[in-house]
Amino acid sequence: MEGKIKRFREMIKEKKTIDSMLALLQWDLETQAPKGGYKLLSEMIGELSLRSYNLTTSEEFLEILTELKKQKNIDEITKREIELLEEEIEKIKVIPSEEYKLYSELTAKAQGIWEMAREKNDFESFAPILEQIFNFNKKFIEYRGVKDDIYSEILNDYEKGMNVKKLDKFFEELKKEIVPLLKDIKENKRDFQKKIKFQVSEFEQRLFSEEVLKYIGFDLERGVLSESAHPFTLTVNKDDVRLTTRYLEELPFSSVFSTIHEGGHGMYEQGVAEELKDTILSDGASMGIHESQSRFYENVIGRSKEFWCGVLGKSKFKYDKLSELSLEEIYKGINEVSPSLIRVEADELTYSLHVMVRYEIEKGILSGEYLIKDLPKIWNDKMYEYLGVTPKTDSEGVLQDVHWSCGLIGYFPSYALGNVYSLQILNAMKKDINIEGALERGELKIIREWLKEKIHRYGKLKTPKEIMLSVTGEELNPVYYIEYLKNKYKNIYN
Amino acid sequence: MEGKIKRFREMIKEKKTIDSMLALLQWDLETQAPKGGYKLLSEMIGELSLRSYNLTTSEEFLEILTELKKQKNIDEITKREIELLEEEIEKIKVIPSEEYKLYSELTAKAQGIWEMAREKNDFESFAPILEQIFNFNKKFIEYRGVKDDIYSEILNDYEKGMNVKKLDKFFEELKKEIVPLLKDIKENKRDFQKKIKFQVSEFEQRLFSEEVLKYIGFDLERGVLSESAHPFTLTVNKDDVRLTTRYLEELPFSSVFSTIHEGGHGMYEQGVAEELKDTILSDGASMGIHESQSRFYENVIGRSKEFWCGVLGKSKFKYDKLSELSLEEIYKGINEVSPSLIRVEADELTYSLHVMVRYEIEKGILSGEYLIKDLPKIWNDKMYEYLGVTPKTDSEGVLQDVHWSCGLIGYFPSYALGNVYSLQILNAMKKDINIEGALERGELKIIREWLKEKIHRYGKLKTPKEIMLSVTGEELNPVYYIEYLKNKYKNIYN
Numbered sequence: 001m002e003g004k005i006k007r008f009r010e011m012i013k014e015k016k017t018i019d020s021m022l023a024l025l026q027w028d029l030e031t032q033a034p035k036g037g038y039k040l041l042s043e044m045i046g047e048l049s050l051r052s053y054n055l056t057t058s059e060e061f062l063e064i065l066t067e068l069k070k071q072k073n074i075d076e077i078t079k080r081e082i083e084l085l086e087e088e089i090e091k092i093k094v095i096p097s098e099e100y101k102l103y104s105e106l107t108a109k110a111q112g113i114w115e116m117a118r119e120k121n122d123f124e125s126f127a128p129i130l131e132q133i134f135n136f137n138k139k140f141i142e143y144r145g146v147k148d149d150i151y152s153e154i155l156n157d158y159e160k161g162m163n164v165k166k167l168d169k170f171f172e173e174l175k176k177e178i179v180p181l182l183k184d185i186k187e188n189k190r191d192f193q194k195k196i197k198f199q200v201s202e203f204e205q206r207l208f209s210e211e212v213l214k215y216i217g218f219d220l221e222r223g224v225l226s227e228s229a230h231p232f233t234l235t236v237n238k239d240d241v242r243l244t245t246r247y248l249e250e251l252p253f254s255s256v257f258s259t260i261h262e263g264g265h266g267m268y269e270q271g272v273a274e275e276l277k278d279t280i281l282s283d284g285a286s287m288g289i290h291e292s293q294s295r296f297y298e299n300v301i302g303r304s305k306e307f308w309c310g311v312l313g314k315s316k317f318k319y320d321k322l323s324e325l326s327l328e329e330i331y332k333g334i335n336e337v338s339p340s341l342i343r344v345e346a347d348e349l350t351y352s353l354h355v356m357v358r359y360e361i362e363k364g365i366l367s368g369e370y371l372i373k374d375l376p377k378i379w380n381d382k383m384y385e386y387l388g389v390t391p392k393t394d395s396e397g398v399l400q401d402v403h404w405s406c407g408l409i410g411y412f413p414s415y416a417l418g419n420v421y422s423l424q425i426l427n428a429m430k431k432d433i434n435i436e437g438a439l440e441r442g443e444l445k446i447i448r449e450w451l452k453e454k455i456h457r458y459g460k461l462k463t464p465k466e467i468m469l470s471v472t473g474e475e476l477n478p479v480y481y482i483e484y485l486k487n488k489y490k491n492i493y494n
Numbered sequence: 495m496e497g498k499i500k501r502f503r504e505m506i507k508e509k510k511t512i513d514s515m516l517a518l519l520q521w522d523l524e525t526q527a528p529k530g531g532y533k534l535l536s537e538m539i540g541e542l543s544l545r546s547y548n549l550t551t552s553e554e555f556l557e558i559l560t561e562l563k564k565q566k567n568i569d570e571i572t573k574r575e576i577e578l579l580e581e582e583i584e585k586i587k588v589i590p591s592e593e594y595k596l597y598s599e600l601t602a603k604a605q606g607i608w609e610m611a612r613e614k615n616d617f618e619s620f621a622p623i624l625e626q627i628f629n630f631n632k633k634f635i636e637y638r639g640v641k642d643d644i645y646s647e648i649l650n651d652y653e654k655g656m657n658v659k660k661l662d663k664f665f666e667e668l669k670k671e672i673v674p675l676l677k678d679i680k681e682n683k684r685d686f687q688k689k690i691k692f693q694v695s696e697f698e699q700r701l702f703s704e705e706v707l708k709y710i711g712f713d714l715e716r717g718v719l720s721e722s723a724h725p726f727t728l729t730v731n732k733d734d735v736r737l738t739t740r741y742l743e744e745l746p747f748s749s750v751f752s753t754i755h756e757g758g759h760g761m762y763e764q765g766v767a768e769e770l771k772d773t774i775l776s777d778g779a780s781m782g783i784h785e786s787q788s789r790f791y792e793n794v795i796g797r798s799k800e801f802w803c804g805v806l807g808k809s810k811f812k813y814d815k816l817s818e819l820s821l822e823e824i825y826k827g828i829n830e831v832s833p834s835l836i837r838v839e840a841d842e843l844t845y846s847l848h849v850m851v852r853y854e855i856e857k858g859i860l861s862g863e864y865l866i867k868d869l870p871k872i873w874n875d876k877m878y879e880y881l882g883v884t885p886k887t888d889s890e891g892v893l894q895d896v897h898w899s900c901g902l903i904g905y906f907p908s909y910a911l912g913n914v915y916s917l918q919i920l921n922a923m924k925k926d927i928n929i930e931g932a933l934e935r936g937e938l939k940i941i942r943e944w945l946k947e948k949i950h951r952y953g954k955l956k957t958p959k960e961i962m963l964s965v966t967g968e969e970l971n972p973v974y975y976i977e978y979l980k981n982k983y984k985n986i987y988n
Contacts (some may be wrong), residue, residue, distance in 0.1 A: 015536065020518075020534060021538060024518070024522055024535075025515075027520065027522075027526075028518055028521075030527070031526070032521075032526070032720065032736075033734065034715060034717050034718045034733075034734055034736075035715045035716070036515065036713075036715055036717070036733030036734050037716075037731075037734030040731055040733070040734060041518075041734075077559075083498030086551075106688070145725070156648060176913075189596070200576065202697070219530075220528065221530055222527045222528055222530030223528050224527070236531055236534065237534055239531060239534070240530050240531030240534065242526075242528075481951075
């Protein structure tokens with residue numbers, strides 16, 4: 001038996017190394033590679049993905065898994081790894097390996113094409129590859145024997161237990177509460193934002209972003225901050241966690257909030273227990289829990305008055321202009337409700353409506369109700385219906401997000417789940433910590449330590465449900481989120 | 495036979511893919527990786543180097559080589575590949591694979607240690623690993639059965655036909671001619687440089703560096719420019735060639751000349767014929783020829799009056815301050831002779847003396863005459879003897895170059911060879927092109943095309959000697975270089 005466990009660990013180590021290498025190639029592709037390099041990088045990514053696939057579907061590996069599963073006295077970590085691997089293998093083994101490779105190459109290539117299409121506002125050049133990506137995703141689910149409700153199966157992959165029925169209900173509730181609130185606010189429209197719109201050079205924004213990252217507790221010795229068209233977090237391993245942001249010279253707070261958001265993801269990855277490092281449990285429990293961390297830092301922390309009170313007093317570098325503004329002006333500026341076209345620039349209140357647009361579109365394509373070629377129009381219609389705004393170009397409409405080009409169909413709802421979880425978590429944290437005081441004094445370490453202790457260190461050792469139960473005593477419950485939004489925005493717009 | 499050739503091409507393709515991946519990991523390590531990532535990256539580099547090693551020393555590969563070698567009617571490219579592979583294998587197969595892997599891991603790790611040592615001016619923390627690197631290099635040569643004159647064998651690896659005897663003679667000659675000239679100039683010392691020392695932000699320097707790169711003909715669609723402690727060029731493949739430079743805010747020309755130097759290397763790599771892309775002939779003929787291209791662009795082109803006449807007239811972005819300077823002021827500023835501590839900041843005249851210091855030290859360590867622990871003193875003594883300057887810290891002395899930490903023992907003389915070749919090449923080019931006119935009119939394309947036609951496109955298909963003979967009609971001949979230096983500097987310092 002010991003021999004089996006040893007071989008199991010070796011094979012896992014090999015898989016982890018391939019995955020780290022894939023992460024590095026992906027990182028390079030999105031942050032530095034010249035156009036001429038896309039082809040080779042895509043090929044390499046395809047080959048490595050195939051190797052990773054072959055490894056976990058090899059007969060030797062499957063045999064070892066079966067053997068280990070029979071053992072009674074196996075340690076908790078290995079047990080959980082086997083459980084997750086079996087789930088993964090069940091999903092993967094039904095996919096012909098050649099198709100898996102084609103799909104990996106396709107998504108690697110798609111990002112270059114998406115970037116170009118977005119730059120040139122040319123949806124048509126992206127449509128064929130987008131269609132292929134959706135088709136692959138559909139086909140992969142069908143290989144499991146699933147015929148109806150493909151989307152529920154996809155949602156369940158991202159967040160175990162989630163399905164269309166639950167999410168339909170959740171968005172319905174959100175719509176019912178937020179739309180009237182948004183209507184009230186629109187009637188009472190104010191230009192809080194103009195105070196916080198000023199020119200700051202990319203260079204200074206970078207300095208401030210790094211300063212804020214350190215301030216919230218992200219370890220820059222074990223991570224970097226770079227730039228990309230769409231901010232993301234990518235983990236090589238827990239000692240090398242990479243974030244990107246993007247700098248808009250006229251909107252100096254945009255990069256700060258992107259950075260804080262990715263910093264929330266990054267601290268989760270950095271905070272995983274050392275003993276999980278060489279296991280497949282070394283990252284976040286689910287996309288929803290991951291987003292709860294990023295949205296917690298971005299909104300609950302980052303858009304609070306107390307946080308900026310601390311930043312102004314404690315951080316070493318900040319924009320010169322900030323000293324001319326009152327705390328109230330900053331607070332209202334970063335919390336103005338103003339339905340926007342771009343999701344990543346959206347205010348906290350309307351954010352989930354952006355998610356809803358994407359949710360409904362994914363659902364419609366996968367059910368066959370919508371056609372890819374009609375997406376620009378469908379997108380624009382929904383934006384008008386829910387947010388009252390219409391994109392002038394597809395670059396600020398259907399082409400704005402990187403997700404679909406990466407194959408991340410079904411990811412968007414995680415952002416909304418993350419919002420809901422983050423407020424449940426805040427509610428629990430309040431029982432242990434005087435959060436407002438900690439923020440005002442710039443003591444963000446207490447908050448990160450609490451999250452690390454309760455959530456981060458477990459990685460995938462616990463399920464999302466187990467985490468939410470142990471931390472908050474409840475499963476998904478939107479009530480805190482909705483109450484928080486109502487209170488916060490009624491107060492700001494009195 | 496066709497089957498053999500097909501299998502040979504497959505294995506070469508695999509080797510090329512591993513090498514490209516190694517290049518990407520190396521690039522990441524030196525430009526972006528956080529400290530926490532060094533360990534895993536070094537391990538990965540070690541493993542991939544081992545795979546590359548195992549591939550070209552596998553029985554299957556060696557058998558195919560032997561078979562192919564017997565064939566008469568094999569194409570010219572494959573023939574040359576076999577020739578080079580056999581040379582490489584002869585050298586490599588005597589090294590035990592475990593040692594090869596250890597060495598690769600060592601040099602990967604050494605760069606982080608060197609960088610830290612340089613930053614903290616702490617030679618002692620670097621000395622043990624430097625000693626190991628020299629020992630490995632010595633041992634690897636000894637495995638070939640070479641006992642005496644290890645250094646000649648190393649020099650010959652970089653530039654076929656080179657040895658200590660030839661280089662001793664060459665440096666002797668250079669010393670004889672340059673030292674008196676330098677003495678004259680020192681007596682007539684002038685501060686030309688103060689005119690071109692002004693503050694320019696890193697951001698603007700980056701813009702100008704990119705502009706100059708495009709101006710000389712480097713293709714930024716098939717390459718990138720980034721930053722690192724020590725500028726270098728790294729090729730993923732001919733469509734993805736990566737350069738770095740470094741920005742010193744008070745010396746705005748420093749980054750420009752580093753960029754032009756690396757651009758010369760980069761254009762060589764980008765200019766290799768398409769048909770060599772998937773072969774092992776796809777990079778430069780030798781280090782000496784490679785340096786001839788970088789030094790040609792940096793000095794012969796970049797430090798000429800005509801080049802700056804063209805730049806001032808034609809390039810879209812330049813430092814504001816440049817318009818306040820006369821062409822003569824710029825020309826004298828960038829050509830002031832002022833013995834410096836740092837090789838990469840050295841003027842054209844004293845540059846080869848910096849190389850001589852390193853040459854003599856490498857020779858001394860390998861012969862056992864010098865000990866690693868004494869290097870700081872030996873370095874400083876030689877700097878004083880040849881250049882009349884003494885480093886105040888090891889960071890600006892023995893710790894200044896990245897080369898040794900990468901395992902590049904024996905590389906430095908290539909810079910001096912490159913200088914000599916570059917003037918031989920200029921002399922040949924003059925017969926075909928009105929170079930001064932082309933530079934003044936900003937038509938640098940003609941120059942790159944000439945070099946591409948005569949040198950770049952051949953990659954390693956020709957030997958350095960064949961290239962020099964076909965382009966200039968002569969082998970190494972320092973007379974043009976020495977004459978050029980004498981004329982140029984007598985003129986500047988009349």
